[in-house]
Amino acid sequence: MSVAAIPSPPALPFAGHALSVPADRQVAHLCELARTWGPIFTMSAFGEEAVLVTGLDLVAELCDERRFRKNVHSDLVNLRPLAGDGLFTAYSGEPNWRKAHDILLPAFSGTAMRGYHATMLGVARNLVRAWSRAGERPVEVSADMTRLTLDTIGLCGFGHDFESFTHAEPHPFIGALVGALSYGQAKGGFIPGLDFLYGKRTRRFHEDLRVMEGLVDEVIRQRRQSGDQSTDDLLGRMLHSTDPVTGRPLDDLNIRYQVITFLIAGHETTSGALSFALYYLVKNPAVLAKVQEEADTLWGDDEPDPGWADVGRLTYTRQVLLESLRLWPTAPAFAVEPLEDTVIGGRYPVKAGASLIVLTPALHRDPAWGRNVELFDPGRFAPDQQDARPPHAFKAFGSGERACIGRQFALHEATLVLGLLAHRFHLIDHAGYELKVKETLTLKPDGFTLLVEPRTAAD
Numbered sequence: 001m002s003v004a005a006i007p008s009p010p011a012l013p014f015a016g017h018a019l020s021v022p023a024d025r026q027v028a029h030l031c032e033l034a035r036t037w038g039p040i041f042t043m044s045a046f047g048e049e050a051v052l053v054t055g056l057d058l059v060a061e062l063c064d065e066r067r068f069r070k071n072v073h074s075d076l077v078n079l080r081p082l083a084g085d086g087l088f089t090a091y092s093g094e095p096n097w098r099k100a101h102d103i104l105l106p107a108f109s110g111t112a113m114r115g116y117h118a119t120m121l122g123v124a125r126n127l128v129r130a131w132s133r134a135g136e137r138p139v140e141v142s143a144d145m146t147r148l149t150l151d152t153i154g155l156c157g158f159g160h161d162f163e164s165f166t167h168a169e170p171h172p173f174i175g176a177l178v179g180a181l182s183y184g185q186a187k188g189g190f191i192p193g194l195d196f197l198y199g200k201r202t203r204r205f206h207e208d209l210r211v212m213e214g215l216v217d218e219v220i221r222q223r224r225q226s227g228d229q230s231t232d233d234l235l236g237r238m239l240h241s242t243d244p245v246t247g248r249p250l251d252d253l254n255i256r257y258q259v260i261t262f263l264i265a266g267h268e269t270t271s272g273a274l275s276f277a278l279y280y281l282v283k284n285p286a287v288l289a290k291v292q293e294e295a296d297t298l299w300g301d302d303e304p305d306p307g308w309a310d311v312g313r314l315t316y317t318r319q320v321l322l323e324s325l326r327l328w329p330t331a332p333a334f335a336v337e338p339l340e341d342t343v344i345g346g347r348y349p350v351k352a353g354a355s356l357i358v359l360t361p362a363l364h365r366d367p368a369w370g371r372n373v374e375l376f377d378p379g380r381f382a383p384d385q386q387d388a389r390p391p392h393a394f395k396a397f398g399s400g401e402r403a404c405i406g407r408q409f410a411l412h413e414a415t416l417v418l419g420l421l422a423h424r425f426h427l428i429d430h431a432g433y434e435l436k437v438k439e440t441l442t443l444k445p446d447g448f449t450l451l452v453e454p455r456t457a458a459d
């Protein structure tokens, strides 16, 4: 087959597509374009070009680690002032990636996960208590899920209690984080050479940065000052373990980057996943009834005291989460780059180092998922469906050695919480909520509220 240019939607000279992509709904816009231009098309902005890939066959090819590796695409580059060479934003081949990966991987082993369970349950109970007190007042789903996941990663990873459920307003870390992520996303549309236009936003970004660094430095200082050398959480490992290859520990700046990375990566996406799952539960009463039945079978009418192994038994609840992540992968893109000049799909030439962005919500609607890809159907993730699905059709957690290190952490936490909420509450869609997705590099339902009514033994 002869080579061909990668298709591209019509573009303006110089600005390319920059002016046609709305800053607050980039993912939605790209998914719309994918319907016409997919499975592969290019987008450009002020001379920079990226290739968007949405089709399963091409994505399967890009997941071959002998030919491709992670590319830190421009949205992630914009986060480097915040997270530097932390795990998420480290360039492929940067030495601190391998070092930190090897030091931190044991913190995500099965044994380590068991150790986090009691803490996760404690935070989940704070949420249940808050919702039990809500009465006639609707709860703000995404805000509460963010409280939960921030407190969980803070305590499990760093022994720091954000105490999010004791304050009416979100923790200042969250405000700073949302500001910084939005800036990172918007910066792609800034016109090069006209920096003065964005001075106010850039100053605000640096203020947000200072808030986050201040908190993280304080957490590290307190642990160091405590003299605690034995706590084996993420922070303990970073402070006291050495890299098996070089025999050296992580340096102080890299520890700061990693703590910020984990505070962000460890809560934003899980919070969104839980919020979408709750949205689908209230819109699909038969699915909600099945989730409740699963929890009731396990815990009866009692005040539940879920053990570690119980979470593994909530298999349908987990399917609900995975199906929610299929429709709304809360980290909606990842990018790879060819190790050398190559041809993909048998016809499209791509240069070494080019940014090839996999747009996961579009991939997750590939025809390989069946005829009705928009239908929410947790049965797609039933154990007997695993082999029926093409291997690279589900990429909510990325791919290869740079895939999500916290996948099991997220799924354990979210399954536990979803099971507990379904067991304890009637979830009432009092406002007839219509899904509106908020994009701040990650995705979450915007303005989603529920009435929650405690279930009784008679329910």
Ligand code: HEM
Pocket (backbone or CB within 6 Å): 070, 087, 088, 101, 153, 261, 262, 265, 266, 267, 269, 270, 273, 325, 329, 330, 331, 333, 334, 335, 395, 396, 397, 398, 399, 401, 402, 403, 404, 405, 406, 407, 409, 410
């Ligand atoms: C990487 C998704 C939860 C920590 C990634 C990537 C994706 C992802 C797509 C790959 C990004 C890329 O290739 O550029 C998710 C989703 C989550 C979740 C959907 C929840 C539902 C978590 C949690 C943690 C975490 C709970 C930590 C406790 C990380 C880190 C990386 C990563 C550190 C970078 C890994 C590396 O490059 O070495 N995640 N994540 N994530 N995730 Fe997650």
